[in-house]
Amino acid sequence: MLRTPDPAPSVPPKAVLLDSGGVLMQPIGGRWNPRADFERTVLSRDPQITAEQFAQAIALGDRFMATAESTPDLDKYHAVMLEHLGIPASADLLAELVRPVPADVVLEIFDEVIDTLKTLQARGVRMAVVSDAWPNLPQLHADLGIHEFFEAYAISAVLGCRKPDPRMYRHASDALGLTPADCLFVDDSPELVAAALDLGYQARWMDRTGTRSQHPDSAALAPISSLTELIELFPDAP
Known part of the structure; x- marks a missing residue:
């Protein structure tokens, strides 16, 4: 009560x-995670990934976030989605996914x-x-x-x-x-x-x-x- x-x-x-x-x-654009430029960055490594594959990977990332006891490490979160997409979670790609961009x-x-x-x-x-x-x-x-x-x-x-x-x-x-x-x-x-x-x-x-x-x-x-x-x-x- x-x-x-x-x-x-x-x-x-x-x-x-x-x-x-x-x-x-x-x-901006309505989605908190992953960042709005996630697809563009990953497509630079493999332009054949489809919108449906991205949607499945992001849903998997959502479940990973939801089941974690706390907000998980950002690299681990990205790695979960990259693994589903068949993209190696290399150090340089992980760094690119969190590269500084103007907040606005x-x-x-x-x-x-x-x-x-x-x-x-x-x-x-x-x-x-x-x-x-x-x-x-x-x-x-x-x-x-x-x-x-x-x-x-x-x-x-x-x-x-x-x-x-x-x-x-x-x-x-x-x-x-x-x-x-x-x-x-x-x-x-x-x-x-x-x-x-x-x-x-x-x-x-x-x-x-x-x-x-x-x-x-x-x-x-x-x-x-x-x-x-x-x-x-x-x-x-x-």
Whole structure:
């Protein structure tokens, strides 16, 4: 049974813990993994690979990710797909698949994010990120102009666990020196929001796609459709 959060708490939270993907940013083209240039890079080694073969390999990579205890090593993830495609996972190919590209080539920040983060920061709201991601997430955020807003990062590939493991949430709140009740967690996964509530955090479900009417516990998860809806939870700075 979910604990229904107070939609307008009498004592506002002191910090916001934000998921990254789906809350702060999204992949250009709609796919998180593998990176958007995966097919182009692999085709340079074997131009005969078909779209169906790529789809099968990516599905296999998805299953590999889903069954891992934490966000797996990126080279191992790529190697699983390359093996299915019959392409040797050579060191130079693995390096090419993760070669640096400008973040804004593959990622975009949602329109309201930067202005909202600026407003929250001006009101003294402390912020951290809790994300199932690889270790380069802070650098991606820096490239996209939002790293400066966050005091701490809880990243699955760094911590060796992923949400809903309590260590993910608590790493962020502990880093801020705050209790769970002092922190508002925001994620685009209703299951992960429910887990945060069970751990004593305030929480909101980021429902950008309008699926709340299909979820049986929608009211308990206090869905929002834009980050700007958080601003009303925090009074203006005196």
